[in-house]
Amino acid sequence: MLHLYYGDGKGKTSSAVGLGIRAAGRGFGVLMIQFLKCQPSGEVLFLKDCENFTVRRFESEHSFIMDTSESLNEKLKSEIAEAIAFAKNAVAAKACDVLILDEVLDAVDLGFVDEDELISLINIGKNDIELAFTGRRASDRLIERADYVTDLTQVKHPYQKGVIAREGFEY
Numbered sequence: 001m002l003h004l005y006y007g008d009g010k011g012k013t014s015s016a017v018g019l020g021i022r023a024a025g026r027g028f029g030v031l032m033i034q035f036l037k038c039q040p041s042g043e044v045l046f047l048k049d050c051e052n053f054t055v056r057r058f059e060s061e062h063s064f065i066m067d068t069s070e071s072l073n074e075k076l077k078s079e080i081a082e083a084i085a086f087a088k089n090a091v092a093a094k095a096c097d098v099l100i101l102d103e104v105l106d107a108v109d110l111g112f113v114d115e116d117e118l119i120s121l122i123n124i125g126k127n128d129i130e131l132a133f134t135g136r137r138a139s140d141r142l143i144e145r146a147d148y149v150t151d152l153t154q155v156k157h158p159y160q161k162g163v164i165a166r167e168g169f170e171y
Contacts, residue, residue: 001147002122003132006105009152010170012134016100017043019132024052028097031056031090033083035103036110041171054096058083073112080112084121091125098130105135105142115139 003019005012020030030053034044037057047053059079090096107113118133122145125131133142143149165171 001130002126002142002145003130003148003150004105004138004142004146005132005134005150005152006136006138007150007152007154008136009154010157011152012136013041013102014043015150015152016102016132016134017047019130020053020098020100021050023098023130024050028052029095030054030098030100031087031096032100032102033058033087033104035059035080035083035101035107035112037103039171042168056083056086058086077112080107084113084117088121088124091121091129091131094125094128096129098132099125100132100134102134104133105138107135108139109135109137115141118142119145 003016005015017032020032024030032047032053032055034055034057036059044055047055059076087099087101091099101118104113104118108115108118119141122131126145138146138149159165
């Protein structure tokens with residue numbers, strides 16, 4: 001089954017992590033691959049000791065608001081391609097019961113991942129592995145293939161009043 005958590009609202013990663021925690025608590029193996037994240041968030045720090053929940057990142061450190069230099073973009077594209085290949089191999093080998101690709105929808109939007117790559121991954125594992133993708137926007141093609149679709153819409157956020165992201169609450 002495919003879960004999509006997308007939108008401009010807060011809670012996409014947290015929703016996917018919640019799905020993973022629920023599965024891990026029942027003995028299922030969870031693999032979460034994070035894209036475009038520059039520092040460990042509170043949930044990742046907590047999950048490092050969870051026996052059934054593995055978090056992987058393939059990207060070298062970069063700024064949160066990405067530099068648009070060609071050299072950085074090429075490096076990120078290569079690292080993200082490695083992460084997608086790892087995910088496909090994990091799905092094909094049934095190396096996990098749940099695969100979360102956190103912010104992968106943004107990697108598609110930014111041109112680092114071709115959406116056809118995600119469709120291919122869905123076709124490989126949708127019947128055997130629970131898949132969850134997060135990001136700000138989901139295409140009609142992905143929504144059509146998904147079994148669960150959640151659009152988290154921002155109504156109000158402290159950032160609108162100038163409050164910067166707070167450790168433990170926004171990351």
